[in-house]
Amino acid sequence: MRLRLEVNGEVREVEGVWEGESLLYVLRERLGLYGSKNACEQGECGSCSVYLDGVLVCSCLVAAGQAEGREVVTVEGLAEGEGLHPVQEAFVEAGAVQCGFCTPGFVVATHDLLSRNPEPTDAEIREALAGNLCRCTGYEKILDAVHRAAERVRV
């Protein structure tokens, strides 16, 4: 089937989409947006997190056709221009990026958290990021990064 959706502010069209395919597959394999990672395909790791019409979702659990005509924002769409988004900068500075596989998902989920709650407590951060797994950092540096980002941005 044919799909038309807006990704990071740009209308994109894709042909030959399989009806049972996920939005994640469309983003990565058809549109070449490799920021959203594919790790579990079952909603457990959050590494595929994107905004769908402004709502944080696991793109691996959205059927491609459900995104028809909708707006998607991926980690690639957060920063304006060439630089990093302040949330991304905070992750780098805090050492919350090691292998980096989980990072795009954490960045989008953190962006979503800070847009709703600009000064989250540790407990609130843990709750908001409970759907994102990291195998490297032990999460302390991620907590650090979120606090740093919160100080710097009001997203």
Next chain:
Amino acid sequence: MEFLQPATWHEALEARAEHPEARPIFGGTDVMVELNFDRDRPGALLDLTRVPELSEWGEEDGMVRIGAGVSYARIIEEVGGRLPALAMASRTVGSPQIRNRGTVGGNLGTSSPAGDSLPPLYAAGAEVEVCSVRGVRRVSVEEFVRGPKRNALAGDELISAVVVPVARGPEQFSKIGTRNAMVIAVCSLAVSLDVERRKVRACIGSAGPTPIRAREAEGFIEGVLDEEGLWESRGEIGEETLGRFAELVREAARPIDDVRSTAEYRRHAVGVLARRELVWVWQEYRGGEAR
């Protein structure tokens, strides 16, 4: 595979009747996992997210009607004041990403005994509204859920909504898991007080082939509250009574051993939840915060 995307409820029912092989999908948090892992290859996907009515909820005559497509996130935010136990259960579902997409309609569609929305719906005496081109019917949630992943939906039917009486007193829901977040329940329990009718409801989750109402425990505690005049005096419930209530709830469970827990642990935990939750709802009632 076909991708069917009706824009109205009527079209959705027609599509369902014409395509019995189609798999309805809303949040996709159950359906997509099956597709991604090749465990399901339906002839068609019937996407219901474009049907506006399914994402609406409203209150009338003391009943809340929640469209099958209202997400957990919206239940917590918008409906929580009217249905505290359902909101508490919704808060324990998955992660923000899952709660933003997942729906009570989908939880009913899956009919897993571990479905977190089910014990509060059982305890509240909720009804599932089911539609087809043939018409509308309402089924009590207990009749709707038939067994693990089995329910009373006919081949041409869709769930339109769940209809739940507004809480008539304090309610609780608790869930035991192997960690704080993102877990399927090892077991769970919903307890509610109906202050107007002087009823107590308790429903066990994830410790049997379906959720289980602990009817003997309910009858026992209602008896004690009446006999001892506790509804009027708002006095404390005695230790022995609490213990007996917990025991009866424990006995109602029908758990199995599986990867998440032993049956024995589940039985024990259900008893602990029963005692605690009864204390909590009763404290809230005594404090006069009853609705």
